[in-house]
Amino acid sequence: MSSSLTQNTDGRRARGNKARAQILAHSTIIASVEGLEGLTIGRVAAEAGVGKGNIQVLFGDREALQLATLNDAVEFYKTTVLEPALGKETPFARLLSFVEGWYAFVAARTLPGGCFISAVSSEYRARPGRIQDQINAHRKSQRATLRNLIIEAKKAEEIRADIDADMLVFELLAYQAGANVASLIGDEGDFALARLASRCRLDWAAVTPRPYAG
């Protein structure tokens, strides 16, 4: 069934995907530390050890490379944190794993600059355009995921019916924002407080509340 033409196309596609992945591995690390504005085709070419022309063929212009890097970092976070969480047995366990997974992700410096979306949200807060739109879409999506996990846990009667999902989402994201800043400036005390505060909010929201661990 598959002609030699198809095989050649598949082979080229596989090589192209591998080259893209290799370049994105470098661009994600650069952008994690220096921001998406730190990315230029020349810089990424030099660090990845490939020609500038290759990057242009594989990605297009600089903005396309920035967008691909942003999406790659988010995909990496989803694979590392969200997917394992979604594999847990109950809605509350999925929610807890998703929230705690973020702290583990940042604490382990899985990406050297901490939470990628937090960093670029700050970087692009006053720069309208396609990159800002894409950042906002990712933020909205992450927020919706967190909210849905809370709603599911309420439906399963693992979280109390009187808990306001939007407020709990706001609180958990506020702690994460505080923790990300704390982590980057090396304030381990505040990072630990944020992690504990998140855990306490979830324990408190649970149908069987545990005592405040403060």
Place this chain on the structure above:
Amino acid sequence: MSSSLTQNTDGRRARGNKARAQILAHSTIIASVEGLEGLTIGRVAAEAGVGKGNIQVLFGDREALQLATLNDAVEFYKTTVLEPALGKETPFARLLSFVEGWYAFVAARTLPGGCFISAVSSEYRARPGRIQDQINAHRKSQRATLRNLIIEAKKAEEIRADIDADMLVFELLAYQAGANVASLIGDEGDFALARLASRCRLDWAAVTPRPYAG
């Protein structure tokens, strides 16, 4: 007792203070919106309608003008929010007024750029120097004030003995940081959630807890 020399000196000092206050009123508004980096002696001179030489005589160099503006904004906040709070009768009332006062201050756009310290903390997070040191000193002082108000309310048995002051401080400041960003990007929903979350944390920490208002 007072010689004419002293009277002349006092008169000059009064005129100098008035001129300083007039210039700081302009520089604080500029810095609130554009950051302390938006301040140059020329820019402030033009907006305040005074000569550049006057500003140099009254303040010194550009950095001295930036530091004076920072300190003036903090003093303004203290006069507007902290002092009225400290006039309340009980420790818990003082704490509540201090926390709610911050939200009222930002919501009313008392300064056009919202919370001055939040804005310049972000602006100077990677710029070591005298301005960053002064910002950090103000942050530390505000944090200590909040912590002391919580400790006093615990001592007065208005806040429960099992409440961890450091964690409550972290939570309240995380909500403020989230609220300040929300306010600046026009997200009134998140601002309201932050305000409500703060109030709920304090009500929850009170010896006679009120139900979660979410």
